[in-house]
Amino acid sequence: MRVRTILLTVAAALSTAALACFAASAIAAPDTPDPVADAKAFRKYFTDKFPKVKLEDFVNGPYSMNEDMRKQWKEKEEFPPYEFALDAGKEMFSKPFKDGKTYADCFPNGGIGIRQNYPYFDEKEGKVITLELAINRCREANGEAPYSYVKDEMASLTAYMAFTSRGKPMDIKIPNDPRALAAYENGKRYFYTRRGQLNFSCASCHVQSAGEHIRAEVLAPALGIMNALPIYRSEWGGMGTTSRRLVSCNSQTRAVPLEPQSDEYRDVEYFLSYVANGLPISGPGSRP
């Protein structure tokens, strides 16, 4: 009788444990990293929220969801404010370094039409490499001083490189490497994490409030937001790099910005670019 009681108790305990394991796996399942499912859900969220906006039009940010702004933008595009940066970037791109080499020697396809493949995960280094970082590494490898990540030279160069890729679908890969998945997850975490005294995350503006006004501006949707970079901003009175965009977003929430090209910024660019796979490159863009 006593043995039977013990056996019954053990059986009950095992079945409870099995049930608990099943329950845990059922709960844990949604947290298993699944970038493909993330990208699908991300796209669905925005297409459901803005059913009238064509998928490929999300890369045009506020112009995709505000008719008046769109009309003004179309007119502005006849003489776009980033044109000077494009010309400067083209000249910089082809001008040889002191050692006689050029940017074309550092990039696949001579650096033309490759914007859609950045950022990528470098399996040798185990880190995300953005276009801005690759440009500075190219400069340093050829004996040149790196450019500031937030100033005009970098914006001009990336503007030209983006322009040569216009219309090409974003094509970001996550290799079969746990470090790549970890970088993607870190970028996702950064995107959704609230920070700063205003307690805002990137998603507070660009997911929850996309299409809404913040003062006179219309907040761009997060879907395809990287495809338009770098951008000319009237608010800045000039061009801005991806780094500048991230730094200024942090400042606006009253968070002390991280250093440009920190792991977090590189990873959030990786995440946002991956979920925009298939959407066309539209950079350089212009925004109010």
Place this chain on the structure above:
Amino acid sequence: MSMIGNMALATALLVSGVGSALAATEADYKAALAAAESAEKDAATLRNRWTKTESTLAAAKKAAAAGDFDAAAASAREAEALAKASILQATSEKTHWKDMEIR
């Protein structure tokens, strides 16, 4: 002691108490600043400093340099409170960021 005497003593104690609470010394400021900087260092480790904490710390140092230790200590205490709030935010967001995730 008469009731009036008691009230006078109580008032005097209250006034002296209030006086000492308001008149911060350089030592008070330094202690408050050390606490604020320690908390801000923890916030930096969590990669979550706030611009307001930094500007309030700067204000504390500026007031101390001008010899206004009341204002300096008050700013340092405010900076510590802000830094602690940023730590709380970062700690809480370690799990709560998932609440906002598109699934």
